Amino acid sequence: MEHHQNSGNLLRQGVNVFIILAVLTALEFAVAVTSASMLLLVTMAIIKAGLVLWNYMHVSKLGGEDEGHEDDRESYAFKTETNRLGLWLFLLSDAFLFAGLLVTRFNLMGLTRLPLNQTLGLVVTSVLLISSFFMNRAEVQMSQGNKKGFTTNIVITIALGVVFLLGVLGVEWRLAAAEGVIASANAASAAFYMMTGMHAFHVLTGVIFLLIVLRNTGKGLYNEEKHWPVEAATVYWHFIDLVWIFFYPALYLIGRLM
Amino acid sequence: MNRLTQPGWVRGLLSLVFGLALGSQGLAFLQFLATKTYNPFDVGSWVLGSVVAALTFFAGAGGKKVFHLALMRGLGWQFLGTLAGGFLAEFLRALLPDMEPFGKFGFSEPAWVLGAIVGAVSFLAGAGVLTDWFKWAKGESTPEHHHDPDGWEKYFGVSLDHKVIGVQYTFTSLLLLSYGGLFALLFRTELAKSGMQFLDLNVYNTLMGLHGMVMIVSILLGIAGVMNYLVPLLLGAPDMAFPRINAFSFWIAVPAAVLLLSSMALGGFDTGWTGYPPLALRAPVGIQMFYVGVWVAGWSSILGALNLIVSVLRLRAKGMTAFKMPIFVWAAVATSIISLTATQMIGLAFQLVIFQRVVGMPFFDAAKGGNPILFQHLFWFYSHPVVYVFILPGLGIISELLPVFLRKPLFGYKWIAMSSLAIALVGFLVWAHHMFASGMNEYLRVPFMYSTLLVAVPTGVKFFSWVATIWQAKIPRDMPTPLLFVFAGIFVFLLGGLSGPPNATVSTDLHLTDTYFIVGHFHDTMFGGYVFPFFAALYYWFPKVFAKRLDEKLGKIHFWLMTPSFIFLTLGMMKIGLLGMRRRIADYDPALGFDIWHLLLTISAYLVAASVLIFFINVYKTLKNGEPVTGNVWNSRSPEWQVPSPMPAYNYDRPFEVVGEPYDYGVPGSTYVKM
Numbered sequence: 062m063e064h065h066q067n068s069g070n071l072l073r074q075g076v077n078v079f080i081i082l083a084v085l086t087a088l089e090f091a092v093a094v095t096s097a098s099m100l101l102l103v104t105m106a107i108i109k110a111g112l113v114l115w116n117y118m119h120v121s122k123l124g125g126e127d128e129g130h131e132d133d134r135e136s137y138a139f140k141t142e143t144n145r146l147g148l149w150l151f152l153l154s155d156a157f158l159f160a161g162l163l164v165t166r167f168n169l170m171g172l173t174r175l176p177l178n179q180t181l182g183l184v185v186t187s188v189l190l191i192s193s194f195f196m197n198r199a200e201v202q203m204s205q206g207n208k209k210g211f212t213t214n215i216v217i218t219i220a221l222g223v224v225f226l227l228g229v230l231g232v233e234w235r236l237a238a239a240e241g242v243i244a245s246a247n248a249a250s251a252a253f254y255m256m257t258g259m260h261a262f263h264v265l266t267g268v269i270f271l272l273i274v275l276r277n278t279g280k281g282l283y284n285e286e287k288h289w290p291v292e293a294a295t296v297y298w299h300f301i302d303l304v305w306i307f308f309y310p311a312l313y314l315i316g317r318l319m
Numbered sequence: 320m321n322r323l324t325q326p327g328w329v330r331g332l333l334s335l336v337f338g339l340a341l342g343s344q345g346l347a348f349l350q351f352l353a354t355k356t357y358n359p360f361d362v363g364s365w366v367l368g369s370v371v372a373a374l375t376f377f378a379g380a381g382g383k384k385v386f387h388l389a390l391m392r393g394l395g396w397q398f399l400g401t402l403a404g405g406f407l408a409e410f411l412r413a414l415l416p417d418m419e420p421f422g423k424f425g426f427s428e429p430a431w432v433l434g435a436i437v438g439a440v441s442f443l444a445g446a447g448v449l450t451d452w453f454k455w456a457k458g459e460s461t462p463e464h465h466h467d468p469d470g471w472e473k474y475f476g477v478s479l480d481h482k483v484i485g486v487q488y489t490f491t492s493l494l495l496l497s498y499g500g501l502f503a504l505l506f507r508t509e510l511a512k513s514g515m516q517f518l519d520l521n522v523y524n525t526l527m528g529l530h531g532m533v534m535i536v537s538i539l540l541g542i543a544g545v546m547n548y549l550v551p552l553l554l555g556a557p558d559m560a561f562p563r564i565n566a567f568s569f570w571i572a573v574p575a576a577v578l579l580l581s582s583m584a585l586g587g588f589d590t591g592w593t594g595y596p597p598l599a600l601r602a603p604v605g606i607q608m609f610y611v612g613v614w615v616a617g618w619s620s621i622l623g624a625l626n627l628i629v630s631v632l633r634l635r636a637k638g639m640t641a642f643k644m645p646i647f648v649w650a651a652v653a654t655s656i657i658s659l660t661a662t663q664m665i666g667l668a669f670q671l672v673i674f675q676r677v678v679g680m681p682f683f684d685a686a687k688g689g690n691p692i693l694f695q696h697l698f699w700f701y702s703h704p705v706v707y708v709f710i711l712p713g714l715g716i717i718s719e720l721l722p723v724f725l726r727k728p729l730f731g732y733k734w735i736a737m738s739s740l741a742i743a744l745v746g747f748l749v750w751a752h753h754m755f756a757s758g759m760n761e762y763l764r765v766p767f768m769y770s771t772l773l774v775a776v777p778t779g780v781k782f783f784s785w786v787a788t789i790w791q792a793k794i795p796r797d798m799p800t801p802l803l804f805v806f807a808g809i810f811v812f813l814l815g816g817l818s819g820p821p822n823a824t825v826s827t828d829l830h831l832t833d834t835y836f837i838v839g840h841f842h843d844t845m846f847g848g849y850v851f852p853f854f855a856a857l858y859y860w861f862p863k864v865f866a867k868r869l870d871e872k873l874g875k876i877h878f879w880l881m882t883p884s885f886i887f888l889t890l891g892m893m894k895i896g897l898l899g900m901r902r903r904i905a906d907y908d909p910a911l912g913f914d915i916w917h918l919l920l921t922i923s924a925y926l927v928a929a930s931v932l933i934f935f936i937n938v939y940k941t942l943k944n945g946e947p948v949t950g951n952v953w954n955s956r957s958p959e960w961q962v963p964s965p966m967p968a969y970n971y972d973r974p975f976e977v978v979g980e981p982y983d984y985g986v987p988g989s990t991y992v993k994m
Contacts (some may be wrong), residue, residue, distance in 0.1 A: 134634070143560050143633045150625045150659060157663040161697055165671070168693045169682070244680050248689035251680035255671070277458040 071201045078116045079194040085109050086190065086309075090183055093314035099172070102310045109306045117197050117299040123149055141289045148293050152300050155263075159304050162256045166311055169248045174316040176240045177253075178233065182313040185228040186305065189264075192221035193302040200295045206285035208278060215275050218298065222268045229261050249319065256308055263301050270294040327380045334379025335372050342371025346584045353423040353586060362505065362522050363583040366498075370580060388475040390573070393446030397574050400441025405434035424585050428604050429677045431585065435578055435611040442574040447477050448567050464562075467968070477570065479562035482966055484569050485548025486864060488540050489857075491569075493935075495537035495576055500928055502530040506905075511921040513909040523905040524589035525582070525605065531592025532609065533579060535705070536616050538849050539658075540572055542712040543623050545856050546651045548864065550627060552959040553645045555636030555992075557969045560629040568623040571615060578612030591903050593698065596672050596683035596691050607676065610669040617662045620708075624655035624662075636958075636992070638977035642733055645957065645981050650715025653739035654708045657746065661701040668697035692759050699750035707746040710812070710848025711739050714781055716856045717805050721788050722982045723955050724795065724802040729982035730787035731780070738777035745774050755825050756832045764825045771823035778816060785809055799953075800874035804855035807882045812847025814886070815840060818893060833903075835896030839889040846885055854934070861938075862952045866964040867945030873937040881930035884923040891920045956984065956991045 085105050092101050114120045122145060133139060199214035234254070242250045274294045277283065283291055346364035351357040358364075374394070378385050385391055408430035412418040421427055426434060443449050451461045467473040473483055474490065506526045509518045518526070547565065551558055559565045582588060586603025599606055631652050635644070671682045672694065681687035683694055722729045729735065751759060751767040795802070818840040821827045831837060854877075862868045892900075895916050900907060907913055949963040958975050959966065975992045983989040 143629060146632060147561060147564075147625060147629045150628060154621050154625065154659050154663055157660045158667055161664050161667040161700075164697070165667070165682070165693060168690055168696070169688065244678065246681075247687045248681050248684065251674075251682055251689075255674065255680065255682075273456050277456075280458045282458055 068201070068205055072198075074116065075194060075197045075201065078112055078197075079190070082109055082112060082190055082193075083187070086183075086186060089310060089314060090179075093310070097314075097317070099315050102314055106307050106310050110303055113193065113299055113303050113306065117193055118296050118303070120149075137287050137289075141292075144289055144293070148296060152296070155300070156304075158259070159307070162252075162259060163307065163311055166252045166256060169252050170316065170319075172316040173249075173319045174313065175237070175242050175249060175253055175319055177242065177313055178236045178240075179313060181228065181233055181236060182309065185225055185233065186309045188221050188225045188228060189302050189305050192218045192225065193299055195221065196295055196298045200291060203278075203283065203288050203291050204285055211278065211291075212275065215271055215278075219268055219271050219275070222264055222271070222298075226261055226264055226268070229257055233257070253312060256312065260301070260304055260308060263304070267294070267298045267301050270297060327382075330382075331376045331380030335376040337379075338372035338375025339365075339368050341368075341375075343368030345371075349424060349584055352425065362518060363525060363587060366501070367580060367584050370577075384472075388472065389446040389448075389477045389570075390475045393442040393448075393570065393573065394577070396445025397438040397442035397577065400445075401434040401438030403434075403441070404437025405430040407437070408433040424604055428607060431604055432607050432611060432673060432677055435608060436615075439571070439574040439578065439611075439615050442577075443567070443570060446570055448563075448570045451563055464969075477566055479558070479566055480968060481547050481551050481559045481562070481565060482864070484565055485544050485546075487569050488544030488547055488572075490544075491572065491576070492537045492541035492544055495533050495540065496931070498580065499530050499534035499537055500931065502526045502533065504924060504928055506530070507921045507924045509905065510907075511918050513907050513914055513917075515906055518905070520905055521587050521589060521603075524591070524903075525587030527903055528588055528591045528594075528609070529579065529583065532613060533576075534845075535592070535709075536572065536576060536579065536613075538709045538845070539616065539620055541849070541853055542654065542709065543568070543619070545716070545853070545860075546627060546654075546712060547623075548860070549959070550630060550648060550651055551634070552966065552970060553648055553957065554631065554634050554639065555958060555971060555975050556630060556634035557971075559626050560633055561626050564622050564626050568619045568626065571622075572619040575612050575616035575619065578608050578615060582606065582608035582612065593702070594669065594672065595698075596675070596694050597685075599672055600676060600683065607673060610673050614666050614669050614673075617666045620658045621662050624658035627651055627655045628659065636975055636977055640977075642736065643977050643981060644736075646718040646729065646732070646735060646739075647712070647715040649736040650711045650718075650739045653743040654711040656740075657704045657708050657743050661704045661747070663701075664697045665701035665705075668694050668701075671697075692754070692757060695754050695757055695759075696751070699753045700747075703750040703753060704743070704746040706844065706848075707742050709845060711742065713808065713847075713849045713852035714812075715739065716852040717785065717808055718781070719957075720801055720805050720855060720859060721785060722984045723953050723957075724799065724805070725788060725792035726985045727788055727792045728980075728984055728986060729784065730790075731784045732980070732982060734780050735784045738780040741777035741780075742774060745770065745777065749774060752823055752828070755828050768823055768825050772820060775816070775820065782809075782813065782816075799858075800869070800871060800878060801855040801859040801953075803875070803878045804851045804858065807878070808847050808851030808855065810847070811843055811851060811882075811886065811889075814889065815843030815845075815847050818843060831896070833901060835892045835900040835902055837896065838902050839892030839896060842885075842892070843889045846889075851882075857934075859953065861941070862948050863959060863964050863966070865942060865945075866947050866949050867941050868948045868952060869941050870937050870945075873933055873940070877930045877933045877937065880933065881927055884926035884930070888920055888923040888927065891916055891923070956981070958992045958994070961992065961994050 085108060089102055089105050092098060092105070125142065195214045195217045199211050199218060202208075202210035202214060234257070237250075237253065242253060244251050244254045271294050274283075274290050277290065343361075343365045344359060346367050347357060347359055347361050350361055350364060374391075378391070386395075405426040409420045409426060412427065412429065413420045419427070421430075424431070454461050465479055467478045467480060467483060468476060474487055478484060478487075506518065506523055509516050509523060547559070547569075582605035585605040585608055588594070588599070588602040588606035588609055590599045590602055590606065594606060594609060631644070631648055671680075674680045675682050675684070675689075681689045683689045683691045685691065718729060718735055749767060749771040751763055752771045755764055755767075798806075818836070822831055822837060822840060858869050858874055895913050896902075898913070899911065900913055907917075951960040953960070958971075961975075962971065971994075973994075975994045977991065978993045979989050979991050981991050983991070
């Protein structure tokens with residue numbers, strides 16, 4: 062329960078998780094370049110996903126945050142727990158969509174990959190990971206009643222989200238097309254555009270949610286006790302990151318070059 | 320003559336004729352634009368004309384206030400939204416090089432697709448389903464509950480009450496059931512004799528495909544209706560966990576149904592309900608409306624399931640532990656687990672074809688590295704489990720009603736509760752048995768054969784429980800209609816169950832696949848698992864919903880007309896299927912000697928339809944003239960019957976407590992709930 066801990070601990074935790082994520086991402090890149098072991102890459106992606114699920118998305122909260130409000134079904138705490146369950150079920154449903162896209166990718170491409178720009182792939186991945194770090198900071202600040210810190214961090218998150226969108230849709234799609242990865246040319250390229258496009262659509266909706274939350278924070282709608290919309294937008298944002306943790310190796314690292 | 324002095328039904332009838340003429344001929348004209356031949360008797364145009372006629376009848380009979388109802392507002396906005404989306408797409412296309420704006424059927428295909436999506440969203444915004452969420456996003460607060468108008472108007476407005484939404488779902492489901500049934504009658508008539516009678520091939524194919532998908536949506540809405548009405552009552556909750564999402568889930572199904580039916584006006588489609596590429600890539604624009612319609616309807620399923628699971632996990636009455644929940648609740652949860660997750664896969668499959676057709680992304684073009692089998696895997700990953708979505712609530716209803724009428728405890732409560740979950744989970748692992756003849760890797764056949772046969776185990780548990788519950792029970796001499804439907808459901812589902820393993824076994828399936836045997840098997844499972852229990856539920860809970868009991872005499876006519884005709888229909892299908900009748904074809908060789916069989920099947924199909932018509936007459940008569948009944952009509956132990964009918968808004972005055980086992984009928988001194 063973060064509001065029982067002091068802010069120094071929480072900052073340290075957030076930084077630690079981020080460092081592990083960054084190191085694993087760098088390792089992934091190195092593994093892909095040197096041995097291209099699919100087993101290692103998948104393992105690392107799963108470890109990263111576990112870290113995000115546990116430390117950023119607080120999946121353990123699903124088990125019930127605190128006891129004692131079961132009798133009062135009109136209370137904010139009870140309703141928040143109900144809402145939380147609903148959000149996670151939605152994410153579960155959404156996860157099936159992304160799993161279907163991964164199935165599509167492996168069915169159409171097998172163990173090959175497209176000639177994509179590796180540097181750019183690493184950059185946009187890093188941008189999204191860094192945005193998750195700031196998103197985590199923003200939520201911590203909100204739960205401690207620090208509206209100013211919250212605003213700073215959420216603005217950085219939104220900015221990084223926009224940079225990611227521009228990086229993928231504006232730069233990556235253009236560079237890929239120049240390399241011959243053209244949506245109408247072959248099924249593999251089509252899968253690439255479908256996966257990145259669907260993910261970008263989710264990033265876009267995430268940015269919109271964050272903007273709404275930011276605006277309503279300014280209106281004074283949330284406080285350290287009651288900020289379910291902030292938590293929802295946060296968990297959704299990390300979920301988008303979680304999806305990319307699997308999409309990045311699937312698109313950029315796994316398989317031999319086509 | 321002063322229009323306003325005429326009685327409502329005269330105005331309604333005049334408007335009906337006007338709407339039918341306008342709708343059918345307007346669409347025939349649209350066809351003319353596309354094909355350059357004007358056919359005033361085009362079947363598709365007349366079917367859609369009947370939709371227009373229903374609306375004009377409604378408007379003519381109800382007068383001006385009808386236009387203020389959310390339903391009409393939504394439809395109006397859907398129309399405008401479709402135009403707006405279409406013109407936007409055409410405008411964008413005009414800006415791009417090498418693009419011809421407009422095409423067959425007015426808009427070009429991408430414009431129709433965008434128009435369909437914008438139209439569906441416009442429906443929701445126009446009907447007022449999104450209003451509260453927009454306010455929340457703007458930081459405004461809204462009242463927790465909204466007050467519904469009295470009388471019939473509440474059923475046409477956006478209500479947050481799960482009981483109203485349940486009735487809305489059920490009504491829409493019955494409407495779609497009628498359309499799906501009408502389509503079946505049309506092509507069944509065509510099949511009564513070999514040779515082509517009155518349908519052309521494209522219309523035949525379109526009716527065939529739409530019969531399938533319209534019925535599927537009808538069933539999805541039907542189970543959603545029963546679950547919506549019942550589950551909060553059984554849990555002792557004032558409403559579902561998320562009333563607004565509940566309203567959204569219902570209302571999004573309305574534009575979806577409109578989209579599905581509109582495929583008929585845009586050239587139809589010839590793929591059957593499965594929409595397989597590569598054939599789907601060459602079908603007329605109608606297939607896009609089909610895909611988008613199913614995609615939109617999918618959201619109804621996903622969000623409805625989400626709502627239901629959360630409600631069950633969070634809003635149970637005091638003392639209602641997992642193994643004290645009614646069996647129907649278990650079934651509803653099992654069904655919802657499938658809807659929540661697997662629906663995404665059919666959405667993705669359809670989306671990929673939409674993108675291939677609109678943008679030219681060659682997912683299913685083998686010449687460009689695409690793979691049509693991929694579509695089948697994604698499609699069946701949903702479309703097989705979804706048959707369990709259809710039947711699990713129905714099987715739950717059977718288990719729910721048997722003990723009430725036989726006054727005996729349900730045999731093996733825990734086993735039957737777990738068997739629902741087991742069917743749902745094993746159901747995720749069987750999809751490729753639809754693809755034994757598809758050209759997928761052969762080694763996949765064996766595991767999928769065994770996993771499919773495994774489904775028979777939990778299903779057998781259910782039959783064992785029902786038989787043991789019936790064993791040595793005193794069956795009432797004058798069986799009430801719901802019990803009749805329950806018994807018929809068990810029998811017909813047994814027919815469906817026994818004709819299943821031959822299709823699961825690779826060696827026999829390679830012979831049976833794509834024959835009428837499959838059609839007979841499938842309809843037995845759907846009627847046994849859904850239609851008969853659904854009617855049982857309607858007869859059983861009608862007094863709870865409307866405080867009036869459906870007429871027993873008409874109910875029995877309905878039953879005795881429907882059951883033998885239906886059983887004959889499916890057994891006949893299986894017979895000619897075994898002899899080589901292919902499914903989905905519009906014509907057959909008279910030398911096969913099936914003419915007489917097809918004639919008999921057509922007659923029995925008409926008898927089934929007539930029985931459903933009797934049901935509608937029964938509902939109409941009961942609502943109009945029925946005697947009020949407010950008490951515990953069936954002497955049930957279930958909480959919803961312990962309070963007078965109809966249920967008040969927000970359900971129970973005070974929460975009840977579960978103190979005993981749910982199905983201890985005939986056990987002296989036992990109670991399930993303490994009110």
